Amino acid sequence: MIEVDQLVKQFRAADGSLVEAVDGVSFSVAPSEIVGLLGANGAGKTTTMRLLATLLSPTAGTARIAGHDIVTDPLGVRRHLGYLSATTGVPDRLTPREVLEFAGRLHGLDRAAIADRTATLLHTLGLESCESRPCGRLSSGQRQRVSLGRALVHNPPALVLDEPTNALDVVGARDLLNLLDTLRDAGRTILVSTHRLHEIERRCDRFVVIHAGRVVAQGTQREMAAEPGSLERAFFAAVEGSGGA
Amino acid sequence: MNALRGIIAVAGFQIRRLLAPQRIALALVGAAFPAAVILAVRRVADLNLDVLALLLYALVPEAVCMLGLLVTMCPVVADELERGTWQHVAVRPGGRRSLLLGTFLAAVAWSSLVALLALALALAAAGLPDSGPLAPMFAVLVLVSCVGRAALFSLPAVIVPKRALVASVAVAFVVEYLAGFLPAVINQLTVSLRLRSLLVRWMGWERKLPPELSLIIDTQPPWVQIVAVVALASVFLFAASIILAGRQFPPAEES
Numbered sequence: 001m002i003e004v005d006q007l008v009k010q011f012r013a014a015d016g017s018l019v020e021a022v023d024g025v026s027f028s029v030a031p032s033e034i035v036g037l038l039g040a041n042g043a044g045k046t047t048t049m050r051l052l053a054t055l056l057s058p059t060a061g062t063a064r065i066a067g068h069d070i071v072t073d074p075l076g077v078r079r080h081l082g083y084l085s086a087t088t089g090v091p092d093r094l095t096p097r098e099v100l101e102f103a104g105r106l107h108g109l110d111r112a113a114i115a116d117r118t119a120t121l122l123h124t125l126g127l128e129s130c131e132s133r134p135c136g137r138l139s140s141g142q143r144q145r146v147s148l149g150r151a152l153v154h155n156p157p158a159l160v161l162d163e164p165t166n167a168l169d170v171v172g173a174r175d176l177l178n179l180l181d182t183l184r185d186a187g188r189t190i191l192v193s194t195h196r197l198h199e200i201e202r203r204c205d206r207f208v209v210i211h212a213g214r215v216v217a218q219g220t221q222r223e224m225a226a227e228p229g230s231l232e233r234a235f236f237a238a239v240e241g242s243g244g245a
Numbered sequence: 246m247n248a249l250r251g252i253i254a255v256a257g258f259q260i261r262r263l264l265a266p267q268r269i270a271l272a273l274v275g276a277a278f279p280a281a282v283i284l285a286v287r288r289v290a291d292l293n294l295d296v297l298a299l300l301l302y303a304l305v306p307e308a309v310c311m312l313g314l315l316v317t318m319c320p321v322v323a324d325e326l327e328r329g330t331w332q333h334v335a336v337r338p339g340g341r342r343s344l345l346l347g348t349f350l351a352a353v354a355w356s357s358l359v360a361l362l363a364l365a366l367a368l369a370a371a372g373l374p375d376s377g378p379l380a381p382m383f384a385v386l387v388l389v390s391c392v393g394r395a396a397l398f399s400l401p402a403v404i405v406p407k408r409a410l411v412a413s414v415a416v417a418f419v420v421e422y423l424a425g426f427l428p429a430v431i432n433q434l435t436v437s438l439r440l441r442s443l444l445v446r447w448m449g450w451e452r453k454l455p456p457e458l459s460l461i462i463d464t465q466p467p468w469v470q471i472v473a474v475v476a477l478a479s480v481f482l483f484a485a486s487i488i489l490a491g492r493q494f495p496p497a498e499e500s
Contacts, residue, residue, distance in 0.1 A: 011495050021495075046496045053336045056493050078338045089329025093262065105254030106337040108247025150333055 002029040006061035023213035036204035044213040053083040082151035092136030141172030201231035216242040255347020279304035280370035306390040313356030322406035393436035396478035399485040428460035
């Protein structure tokens with residue numbers, strides 16, 4: 001379960017003024033649910049996700065991941081959350097297997113658990129054929145799957161995925177989204193951000209639209225994306241209705 | 246136990262990165278530098294044990310160690326930010342601490358190995374028959390220098406990661422070579438005072454030093470100097486770990 005409660009994040013700009021990147025955002029994601037966090041570039045999606053991942057600390061408000069508060073129990077959050085950043089940084093010289101093993105060791109998993117999780121993830125993510133190839137020689141889709149595997153290595157109940165399909169072509173994006181369906185069916189709580197609405201309108205159970213750091217609309221898939229293309233219309237209606245485009 | 250696994254994993258990862266052909270070539274050039282200087286000195290002057298010790302001190306625990314640590318310890322956070330891997334380390338429990346301490350271990354191991362190779366080559370180049378006792382003495386100086394200064398450089402690395410190299414060079418000059426030579430309490434907090442004091446003590450130079458120069462060494466026994474460096478390194482690493490734990494990088498700061 002992911003519960004976001006009146007989350008606020010202010011940054012000090014270069015000119016000394018305060019910028020509210022996230023301004024009182026509240027929403028929740030239940031187990032076995034995929035929620036799409038939608039917004040244009042600069043809307044506050046990445047900052048919200050980094051707050052949930054404990055990479056940033058909130059100015060006000062809080063959030064709980066699997067019952068662990070991001071302010072008072074960040075270590076608990078890190079143990080129960082898998083986070084995929086928008087920038088796919090995987091070490092060029094390591095192979096997918098080594099990346100997953102490294103992530104497992106960082107999580108303090110023992111040797112047997114690392115071997116087990118690595119084998120499972122290489123299979124689930126379709127990386128067995130390239131498990132010994134350095135990541136620098138993989139396609140962007142394969143690299144993104146390695147990155148997703150790194151987020152899943154400790155078998156977290158909740159996932160926060162920041163624009164996971166960003167660098168992927170149509171096939172890569174479809175494969176990755178299919179994987180998310182599998183993870184949801186396995187009971188995981190998934191929050192996924194994107195500005196590529198057409199890709200996820202049939203995948204998410206609910207949507208949260210964020211604009212200028214605020215939630216301007218939220219609703220179920222049936223309410224916001226009942227027919228093809230309707231999510232885009234709902235998105236623009238919400239954003240324009242809030243005073244921006 | 247879990248924390249140790251993370252630290253060892255990062256140390257192994259960083260050492261693997263250092264084993265790239267370009268890095269190894271650079272290290273070999275650095276290791277050969279003191280020997281080249283000593284060969285050049287031998288062409289114009291006769292070397293004796295005291296002159297050799299002074300040359301070795303300036304070239305190995307000072308120059309080679311310092312340069313090795315500047316290229317291995319300083320980019321600890323900046324590299325991760327640049328490669329987009331920072332978030333993946335930082336979202337692990339203890340990930341930031343593992344990154345810092347694992348990189349510290351790798352930097353100490355790598356820089357010590359390069360400096361010890363430099364020491365061996367320099368002693369061979371000197372060709373003095375009675376220089377044998379210098380080897381273990383300088384090996385200890387190399388380890389003390391690497392441990393103390395790697396920990397010192399961890400501070401600029403976490404405070405100003407994007408300019409860690411420049412900040413570390415400034416710290417080296419201001420702390421180690423300016424404050425370190427001030428005959429005041431401040432020099433007690435420097436690694437250079439401890440290294441100099443060990444050198445003077447082990448070379449038996451205390452009585453040969455003019456009174457003015459005795460102000461810039463510490464007359465405590467060697468074990469006190471070594472414990473002081475370990476204590477300083479622990480304080481630096483603890484402070485760096487606290488700073489890194491609270492460090493925030495807004496999305497815009499990562500490119």
